[in-house]
Amino acid sequence: MADVHQDTRPASLVVSPAPHVTGSASSARLSWSVAFCLLPAAAWGVFLFGVPALGVLGVAVAASLAAELLAGLAARRVTIGDGSAIVTGLLVGMLMPPGVPLYVPAAASGFGIIVAKQSFGGLGRNWMNPALAGVVVALLSWSDGMSRWLPVRSAAPTVTAVPPLEALRNALTAGAPRGGALEMLRASGYPWSGMDSSVVGWVNTHVLSLFGWHLPGGCFDLLVGNISGTIGGTSVPLLLLGAALLLSRRVIRWQLPVTYLAIFCLAAQVFGGLPAGGGWFVGNMLFQVFSGGGLVLGAFFMATDPVTSPLTRTGQLAYGLCLGVLTFFLRTFGSLGDGVPLAILLGNCLSPLIDRFTRPAFPTQRKAAPG
Amino acid sequence: MTRRPVFRDGVLRDNPVAVMLVGLCPAAAVTSRVIDAAWMSVGLFFVLLLTRLCQAILHALRAPDLSEPPAPGAPPQTSVFPLRPRWLGSLLLSSCFTAAFELILLAFAPSESASLGIYVPLLAVNCLVLERFQRSGPEDEPESPVRVIARSLREAAGLGAGFAICLVAISLVRELLGSGTITLFAAGSFGGTIEVGGLSSVPVRALTYGGGGLLCLGYLAGFARLLGRRKRRSGATEAGRS
Numbered sequence: 001m002a003d004v005h006q007d008t009r010p011a012s013l014v015v016s017p018a019p020h021v022t023g024s025a026s027s028a029r030l031s032w033s034v035a036f037c038l039l040p041a042a043a044w045g046v047f048l049f050g051v052p053a054l055g056v057l058g059v060a061v062a063a064s065l066a067a068e069l070l071a072g073l074a075a076r077r078v079t080i081g082d083g084s085a086i087v088t089g090l091l092v093g094m095l096m097p098p099g100v101p102l103y104v105p106a107a108a109s110g111f112g113i114i115v116a117k118q119s120f121g122g123l124g125r126n127w128m129n130p131a132l133a134g135v136v137v138a139l140l141s142w143s144d145g146m147s148r149w150l151p152v153r154s155a156a157p158t159v160t161a162v163p164p165l166e167a168l169r170n171a172l173t174a175g176a177p178r179g180g181a182l183e184m185l186r187a188s189g190y191p192w193s194g195m196d197s198s199v200v201g202w203v204n205t206h207v208l209s210l211f212g213w214h215l216p217g218g219c220f221d222l223l224v225g226n227i228s229g230t231i232g233g234t235s236v237p238l239l240l241l242g243a244a245l246l247l248s249r250r251v252i253r254w255q256l257p258v259t260y261l262a263i264f265c266l267a268a269q270v271f272g273g274l275p276a277g278g279g280w281f282v283g284n285m286l287f288q289v290f291s292g293g294g295l296v297l298g299a300f301f302m303a304t305d306p307v308t309s310p311l312t313r314t315g316q317l318a319y320g321l322c323l324g325v326l327t328f329f330l331r332t333f334g335s336l337g338d339g340v341p342l343a344i345l346l347g348n349c350l351s352p353l354i355d356r357f358t359r360p361a362f363p364t365q366r367k368a369a370p371g
Numbered sequence: 372m373t374r375r376p377v378f379r380d381g382v383l384r385d386n387p388v389a390v391m392l393v394g395l396c397p398a399a400a401v402t403s404r405v406i407d408a409a410w411m412s413v414g415l416f417f418v419l420l421l422t423r424l425c426q427a428i429l430h431a432l433r434a435p436d437l438s439e440p441p442a443p444g445a446p447p448q449t450s451v452f453p454l455r456p457r458w459l460g461s462l463l464l465s466s467c468f469t470a471a472f473e474l475i476l477l478a479f480a481p482s483e484s485a486s487l488g489i490y491v492p493l494l495a496v497n498c499l500v501l502e503r504f505q506r507s508g509p510e511d512e513p514e515s516p517v518r519v520i521a522r523s524l525r526e527a528a529g530l531g532a533g534f535a536i537c538l539v540a541i542s543l544v545r546e547l548l549g550s551g552t553i554t555l556f557a558a559g560s561f562g563g564t565i566e567v568g569g570l571s572s573v574p575v576r577a578l579t580y581g582g583g584g585l586l587c588l589g590y591l592a593g594f595a596r597l598l599g600r601r602k603r604r605s606g607a608t609e610a611g612r613s
């Protein structure tokens with residue numbers, strides 16, 4: 001110990017104000033891990049819908065990078081290296097239908113980066129999620145292009161492609177006989193794949209008949225994501241895989257997405273049957289989760305955006321609650337997409353308010369508070 | 372007394388929409404077509420100018436005569452247009468001129484009147500008109516009546532022009548991008564609408580909603596601040612500030 005006093009010139013002594021945090025986390029690293037975890041679901045979309053989907057994803061990412069570069073040059077602060085523009089572009093592409101005209105993803109990415117992010121001062125200062133802002137502008141502006149769905153690769157080319165959720169809505173407005181979601185889809189002649197009927201038939205005859213249960217057609221297609229829908233939203237298992245990676249790396253916390261999905265499922269189960277003329281508690285929450293919208297994508301990859309979501313755990317629980325309720329109402333009674341983009345944007349507006357109410361108190365304040 | 376460039380201030384330094392951010396309701400609501408914005412600007416110009424003229428005349432009537440000093444011990448000047456009921460009187464004036472403009476619009480441009488709707492009657496309580504009322508207080512330093520009237524007319528004209536420039540600029544962007552058209556006055560064989568090929572088939576419809584108006588307004592205000600900062604830095608307007 002005597003050496004310590006002898007050596008008066010320590011080799012590397014960093015003097016800095018608190019907090020003294022060390023670690024390898026940086027915003028670039030977080031962005032890249034989010035982008036990596038999005039890839040399985042995006043690749044599934046490309047596999048399912050072919051070259052058009054790849055084109056949409058490519059244009060969205062390229063436009064996003066170009067917008068970031070332009071905005072950076074204009075502000076003399078190029079931030080293209082932090083990878084957030086790639087995540088934004090990827091999310092925009094994944095929320096688009098595969099048959100969308102290519103100017104739509106380009107414009108949506110450009111709007112998201114330039115207006116929603118860089119105009120407010122760049123990453124960390126944007127009050128709303130740039131990807132979602134671009135997608136909502138696209139939904140408002142080019143509703144025609146935003147509903148150009150493509151059939152999945154195994155379907156016959158004559159099949160008109162509509163996502164299950166949209167088909168259900170169409171059946172409801174057309175005044176089809178009311179019932180459960182999958183029954184209504186079957187009655188309206190929704191084209192499930194051949195693989196679905198064989199798998200579901202096999203399970204029904206060999207396994208479930210022992211218990212006297214019966215699965216309706218379409219379960220297998222919905223489960224694996226072999227359905228028409230947005231490029232990145234069809235495959236729930238692959239999205240969950242990416243989300244599990246993010247959770248295990250502690251890039252996101254479970255409180256927010258789990259509350260979001262739980263509240264949404266609760267609302268869908270309790271009230272979801274009402275528009276279809278059923279009673280209470282007859283909604284189909286699994287159908288709502290698996291039906292190819294942006295729900296799982298939004299819950300794990302967009303609602304958890306660290307810039308636009310509340311900071312504390314309590315705040316994230318409240319935020320998830322708001323998002324779940326908003327999504328259910330916008331999806332059931334709204335007309336703009338599947339309700340997820342708009343719900344999360346509205347949630348972004350609430351986020352600062354939630355932060356204000358859930359600000360942790362200093363120990364002295366806690367002591368002073370009665371009880 | 373330094374003579375302020377009141378007209379130029381109304382257009383630039385005190386631009387009602389881009390700098391002072393008053394009278395924004397019409398700026399966001401009736402700017403989805405250029406012609407709507409143009410008529411709205413005409414209406415505001417009309418109401419603002421005439422209201423301000425009448426107010427200045429009433430104000431000038433109570434101004435003390437500058438040719439001879441007030442006699443010591445003389446009772447204080449009683450105003451024709453005293454402070455407290457001034458708001459009431461001003462509101463009465465602006466309502467009169469707004470009603471007049473509404474009738475003119477109904478008589479000569481009925482379709483435009485339908486298109487502008489409630490925003491024409493609302494001119495009477497436009498923040499811009501009310502803001503001016505507050506500013507011209509009786510504590511202004513004494514001036515000759517003619518100068519008071521002339522100055523207030525210049526000021527009103529500057530504000531009206533600044534308002535018009537902003538409204539037309541916003542509506543140009545919104546209509547061009549949001550609908551792909553530019554709607555102007557119909558004259559002769561010209562139907563009044565210019566279609567821009569390519570844009571009119573796939574317009575950015577979101578800009579025609581109210582949010583699009585606020586978005587353009589925000590960018591306009593930001594642009595104005597940027598210009599103002601750059602000007603201040605170069606010191607060009609330093610002399611003009613009092």
